[in-house]
Amino acid sequence: MAGSTAFLAAKGLSKGFFGNPVLKDVSISLVPGRVHALLGENGAGKSTLINLLSGSLAPDGGEILMDGQPLSRLNPAGARNAGIAVVQQELSLAPDLSIAENIGLGAYPRRLGFVDYPELARRTAEVRDLVGLDEPLATPVGTLALGRRQMVEIAKALFRKPRVLILDEPTSSLSAHEAGILSALVLRLKQEGVAVLYISHRLNEVMALCDYVTVLKDGVCTADQPLAGVDAEGLVRLMVGRDAGDLFPKWEPNAAGDLLVDVQGFSSGMARDVSFTARRGEVVGIGGLVGQGQEDFVLGLYGALAAQAASATICGQKAPFSSVGAATRAGLAYVPADRKHEGLILPHSIASNLILPSLGRLNRAGMRDRSAERNLVSDLARRLTIKGDTARPVQALSGGNQQKVALAKWLPLAPSVLLLNDPTRGVDIDTKREIYLMLRSFAAEGKTVVLISSDTPELVHLCDRVTVFREGRAVATIARGHITEEAIVGAAMGVEVREQAA
Amino acid sequence: MPAPASSSASGSVMRNLLRNGPFLTLLLVAIVWIGASFFSRGFGTYGHLRYILELASIIGIVAAGQTLVVIGGGIDLSVGAVITVTAITLPMLSPAWDPTGIFGIVAVLALASLIGLINGIGAAFLKVPPIIMTLAMATLLQGFLVIVAGGSAVSVENAAVIWLGSARPGGIPADILLWVAVMVGVLLLLHRTATGARFFAIGANSIAARLSGVNVERTTLLLFTLSGFFAGLAGLLVLGMNRQGYVGIGDPYLLTSIAAVVLGGTSILGGAGTYAGTIPGSVLLVTITALITVVNASPGWRNIMFGGLILILLLLSGREKQR
Numbered sequence: 001m002a003g004s005t006a007f008l009a010a011k012g013l014s015k016g017f018f019g020n021p022v023l024k025d026v027s028i029s030l031v032p033g034r035v036h037a038l039l040g041e042n043g044a045g046k047s048t049l050i051n052l053l054s055g056s057l058a059p060d061g062g063e064i065l066m067d068g069q070p071l072s073r074l075n076p077a078g079a080r081n082a083g084i085a086v087v088q089q090e091l092s093l094a095p096d097l098s099i100a101e102n103i104g105l106g107a108y109p110r111r112l113g114f115v116d117y118p119e120l121a122r123r124t125a126e127v128r129d130l131v132g133l134d135e136p137l138a139t140p141v142g143t144l145a146l147g148r149r150q151m152v153e154i155a156k157a158l159f160r161k162p163r164v165l166i167l168d169e170p171t172s173s174l175s176a177h178e179a180g181i182l183s184a185l186v187l188r189l190k191q192e193g194v195a196v197l198y199i200s201h202r203l204n205e206v207m208a209l210c211d212y213v214t215v216l217k218d219g220v221c222t223a224d225q226p227l228a229g230v231d232a233e234g235l236v237r238l239m240v241g242r243d244a245g246d247l248f249p250k251w252e253p254n255a256a257g258d259l260l261v262d263v264q265g266f267s268s269g270m271a272r273d274v275s276f277t278a279r280r281g282e283v284v285g286i287g288g289l290v291g292q293g294q295e296d297f298v299l300g301l302y303g304a305l306a307a308q309a310a311s312a313t314i315c316g317q318k319a320p321f322s323s324v325g326a327a328t329r330a331g332l333a334y335v336p337a338d339r340k341h342e343g344l345i346l347p348h349s350i351a352s353n354l355i356l357p358s359l360g361r362l363n364r365a366g367m368r369d370r371s372a373e374r375n376l377v378s379d380l381a382r383r384l385t386i387k388g389d390t391a392r393p394v395q396a397l398s399g400g401n402q403q404k405v406a407l408a409k410w411l412p413l414a415p416s417v418l419l420l421n422d423p424t425r426g427v428d429i430d431t432k433r434e435i436y437l438m439l440r441s442f443a444a445e446g447k448t449v450v451l452i453s454s455d456t457p458e459l460v461h462l463c464d465r466v467t468v469f470r471e472g473r474a475v476a477t478i479a480r481g482h483i484t485e486e487a488i489v490g491a492a493m494g495v496e497v498r499e500q501a502a
Numbered sequence: 503m504p505a506p507a508s509s510s511a512s513g514s515v516m517r518n519l520l521r522n523g524p525f526l527t528l529l530l531v532a533i534v535w536i537g538a539s540f541f542s543r544g545f546g547t548y549g550h551l552r553y554i555l556e557l558a559s560i561i562g563i564v565a566a567g568q569t570l571v572v573i574g575g576g577i578d579l580s581v582g583a584v585i586t587v588t589a590i591t592l593p594m595l596s597p598a599w600d601p602t603g604i605f606g607i608v609a610v611l612a613l614a615s616l617i618g619l620i621n622g623i624g625a626a627f628l629k630v631p632p633i634i635m636t637l638a639m640a641t642l643l644q645g646f647l648v649i650v651a652g653g654s655a656v657s658v659e660n661a662a663v664i665w666l667g668s669a670r671p672g673g674i675p676a677d678i679l680l681w682v683a684v685m686v687g688v689l690l691l692l693h694r695t696a697t698g699a700r701f702f703a704i705g706a707n708s709i710a711a712r713l714s715g716v717n718v719e720r721t722t723l724l725l726f727t728l729s730g731f732f733a734g735l736a737g738l739l740v741l742g743m744n745r746q747g748y749v750g751i752g753d754p755y756l757l758t759s760i761a762a763v764v765l766g767g768t769s770i771l772g773g774a775g776t777y778a779g780t781i782p783g784s785v786l787l788v789t790i791t792a793l794i795t796v797v798n799a800s801p802g803w804r805n806i807m808f809g810g811l812i813l814i815l816l817l818l819s820g821r822e823k824q825r
Contacts, residue, residue: 304713328715336713345707347773356703356714359696367694409714 006031006065007195008053008084008164013062015048022048023219025062030164030195035186037206037227038199039239040216044428046199049216050166053197054086055079080106085162087153087170095142099133100124102141103156127155132181145291146173154182165189166197171205172425173454175289176489183209201426203232215239239429247433248461251440253480254281260417260448261301263319265310268300269293272472278417278465283439283449285463285483287456288492293472294452295337298419301450302334303327315416328357333415335406337422337452339399343406346395350386351377353394353405358412380408384434400431407435418442421452436462456485468492527765527782534789542796552675554788556743559681562784563736564755565762566688567618567729569780572763573692574725575705575772576625576632581733581759583640583647584614585752588737590651592747596660603662611734617643618730622723632726640756647749655748658741667742677739684732688777701725706773758787761812786815 006029015023023045030036040046051057053064055074063070066082093102100120109119121137128137131151135144141152150173157165167186171179186196186209200206206213206227213230215223215238223238257280266274270293278284286294300307301314303321312319314330321327324334336342344353354377355362362372377390384404386397394405403423410418420439424432439449439462453459459466466483468476468491476491519525539546564581571578588610595613596606617639624635658664669676692698700721703711712718736755741747765783768775790811794804 302713323717324712324715325717334713341707342709342713345703345710345773348702348706352699352702355699356711356716359699359716363696367690368696368699 007067009065009068010049010053011063011065013049013052013059013064015045015052015057015060021219023052023216026216026219026221027062028053028197028214028221028224030197031212032163032193032195033190034212035190035196035198035210037210037213038197038216039206039213039235044216044239045219046216047168048219050086050168050197050199053079053164054084054166080160083160083163084166085157085160085164086166086168087150087157088168091146091149091153093141093149093152093156096140098138098140099128099135099144099152099155100137102152103127103159105156107160124155124159127158130158130185131155132178147175147178147290150174151178151181154185162194164195164197166199168199169201169426170198171200171202173290179205201428203235206235207232247429247436248457249433249437249440251444251462253464254444254446257281257446259313261314261450263301263309263312263314266297266300266307266312266320267309268305268307268320269296270472271297271300271469274469274474276467276474278448278450280416280446280448281443282464283443283451283462285459285466286450286452286469287459287466287488288469288475290454292469292492294469295421296472297469297474298334298421298450298452301327302332302419304334328413328415331414331416332419333357333410333413333417334419335403335410335421335423337425339402339406340395344394344402347393350381350390350392350394350397350405354380354390354409357409361412376412380411383411384408398428399426400428403427403431403435407438415447417448417450419450419452422454423451424453424455424458456488459483459488460485524766524776524779524782527767527779527786531782531786531789534786534793538789538793538796545792545796550792552678554792555678555785556675557791558785558788559675559677560736560739560743561755561758561762561787562681562781563684563732563739564759565766565780565784566684566777567732568759569763569766569768569775569777570688570692570701571632571725571729572760572768572770573705573772573775574701574722575708576722576725577760577770578618578621578636578726578729578733579633579756580617580621580636580640580643581729581736582752582754582756583643584617584730584733585737585740585755586647586747586749587617587643587752588614588734589741589744589747589751590647590656590749592660592663592738592741593656593658594650601661603660603664606660607662607738610738611731614734614737615727615731618727618733619723621730622726625726626719626722636726644749651749653749655746657746663738663742664745665742666739667745677742680735680739684735685777685781692777697721697724702773757812758784761816762787765812765815787812790815 009029011027013023013026014021026049038046038049048057052059055076055078064074065071094105103124104120109116109123124137131154133148133151133155135148141149144152150170154170170182174182186198189196198206198210210227213223213225213227213235214221215235217239259277259279261276261278264275266276272293274297288294296305299305300320303324303326307320309320314332317330321330340346355373358376362369362376381390386401386404394402397405407423423435427435439451443449451463460483463483464480466478466488467474468478468488470492478487478491535546535551544550564585568578568581591613592606592610595609596603600606621636621639624630625632666676666680671679692701700711700716703716704718704721708718737752740751744751762780762783764770765786766775766779768779791808794807799807
């Protein structure tokens with residue numbers, strides 16, 4: 001593709017952190033009216049490339065061109081002024097400001113030196129309609145569900161009428177409906193001549209929306225070509241550099257064991273009057289649209305959220321538990337969806353994170369047994385193939401490796417019920433497969449897995465049973481043999497699905 | 503910045519030392535001591551340096567509790583008031599039937615710990631931000647002290663406290679020995695026990711710590727109770743050295759305890775740090791105070807110099823790295 005027609009182009013970019021090269025000699029051209037997919041596993045260098053293109057990082061080598069002119073010393077403000085807008089994976093909204101204030105942030109219309117609120121409202125209303133938000137503009141963003149906030153984030157990017165729009169995993173927190181709106185929006189921007197860079201782990205989305213693809217693997221560009229004629233399997237092969245094989249492991253249902261989780265009329269937070277059971281040897285899925293009380297229910301089981309129940313027995317003990325400590329002693333473990341804020345202590349070392357749940361169990365004469373801790377850490381790092389020095393802060397790891405740490409730290413406690421909240425969100429394919437294997441082998445050992453997932457194929461391919469939540473209630477339980485994407489999505493959307501024999 | 507490949511083992515030891523906050527602070531103290539003894543003949547004498555360490559032991563002990571609370575993500579603004587409470591109530595709590603004075607010490611330390619516990623209850627269960635909770639506690643205590651003491655100084659007859667302030671077993675002042683015991687205890691607690699690791703965990707991310715099974719409330723209670731206890735212990739030393747207590751006697755120790763913590767490289771945001779930095783930080787602060795006393799300046803100027811030097815030192819040294 002000729003560089004002269006590109007709005008934004010990068011030539012031979014390289015970047016390293018602390019001596020580790022993250023990006024090596026990468027070139028990319030963003031052309032008006034083209035939706036350009038950027039693919040790669042976590043840690044492949046996608047985020048670094050975006051940060052370079054948006055001026056958040058300075059390259060060690062190579063150059064960035066805007067309309068064919070080299071941009072030296074690009075900074076975030078300069079990039080914004082040049083028409084480059086980025087929608088980051090991490091939401092960057094001010095929760096106490098209204099929708100309108102967030103959308104216009106940094107570019108408020110002024111009159112006599114004061115913010116011209118009526119004008120702001122008029123201008124933000126346009127972009128709000130584009131992304132299908134129907135909440136009033138004065139609504140504080142903090143009160144919106146995650147998916148709606150993501151739409152505000154996109155509206156904020158559109159507000160400045162960008163020439164280049166970079167979307168970093170825009171759909172990972174969106175409902176199917178919202179994702180549909182976004183797709184239509186992207187196609188419309190394409191018609192208007194905007195250059196779109198689209199990063200996603202969802203290949204079917206990429207296949208449907210994008211025209212061109214750049215694939216990164218370990219910081220090197222492994223493909224830069226039109227998407228036409230490439231199939232999903234081919235893309236996966238380019239990302240992992242080998243045949244991906246089946247994403248999901250093959251498994252046989254285990255003989256049904258004792259009831260480990262048996263709750264009736266269980267309420268916690270948004271979750272209302274839920275009845276739910278899980279046996280030894282089972283992986284029980286919890287599906288539904290994002291934010292329908294799934295998380296509150298599991299937090300209630302885990303003793304992290306106050307709960308009431310008509311009757312509840314978990315691991316043979318009377319529940320609800322009054323504290324997380326009581327739940328973990330009974331044999332529960334929980335891996336949160338928001339690993340950066342809830343699952344891990346980011347600035348602390350990999351080793352401290354791995355030891356945290358086991359603290360107090362590795363004591364000798366009241367003091368921490370350092371050699372036992374070291375053995376534990378190196379054993380866990382080996383079992384989960386976490387590479388490198390475990391004294392590094394856990395935030396230095398890629399998303400997939402961070403998730404492995406968030407999971408691995410529970411293994412020494414040998415939990416009998418593993419509660420997982422969207423464990424593969426933003427995780428690369430290899431790590432996904434490892435996590436899937438771990439779930440099924442966990443169940444095969446006669447333990448129980450409760451899996452909340454926003455990724456429907458996961459529920460279909462991994463679970464013995466799936467309970468679907470809608471508006472805080474468990475509206476359907478789908479038995480093995482009847483679990484299909486249609487059945488789950490139907491129940492989630494409240495569409496009448498014919499009752500299957502359990 | 504890419505780190506250069508390590509050239510030799512001794513080179514890397516050197517680099518590690520130069521990156522080690524506690525070591526650098528200690529180095530600074532040594533330089534100031536040597537420099538000051540050239541300019542002022544009395545400064546470098548054994549007696550004077552011993553006196554500096556005695557004063558530093560008080561700050562160091564208050565700052566022990568402060569270090570723990572700050573690592574746990576809080577702050578304790580009531581330590582000055584707790585020192586005053588200790589100094590004023592000790593004579594009242596030392597009964598005549600106990601000539602050793604041990605009962606009085608135990609009673610006063612229990613009172614100081616109780617005040618800390620109440621701070622902890624406010625922070626952990628009532629969810630009052632620690633800065634507000636402990637400031638309110640300090641104000642409450644000051645009002646209470648004015649009512650109890652009525653503004654007059656009380657003098658000490660408690661034998662054990664007088665011993666603490668004046669005895670020199672083996673030639674070393676008892677307060678310095680006590681400080682050494684506190685150092686050993688606090689460093690072991692922080693870095694060698696599960697409880698210490700939990701302090702760091704809740705200070706860095708209390709949500710992740712809770713979801714990992716840490717009892718955040720109980721840990722917070724313990725932190726503030728310890729801070730109250732150490733402030734009470736420091737109050738006993740203050741009293742032992744001064745032989746009298748009055749309202750306001752603990753006030754200077756609030757800012758110095760926080761300054762010693764931050765000078766020592768502990769993150770004021772919580773989750774990172776060590777008491778090993780606070781120790782030289784305390785010595786440095788007292789050294790500065792002594793230097794300012796040597797310079798013949800009016801009290802107003804001394805305060806200005808003290809405040810200014812603390813700011814400069816904070817800018818130069820142990821602050822957490824900006825991300």
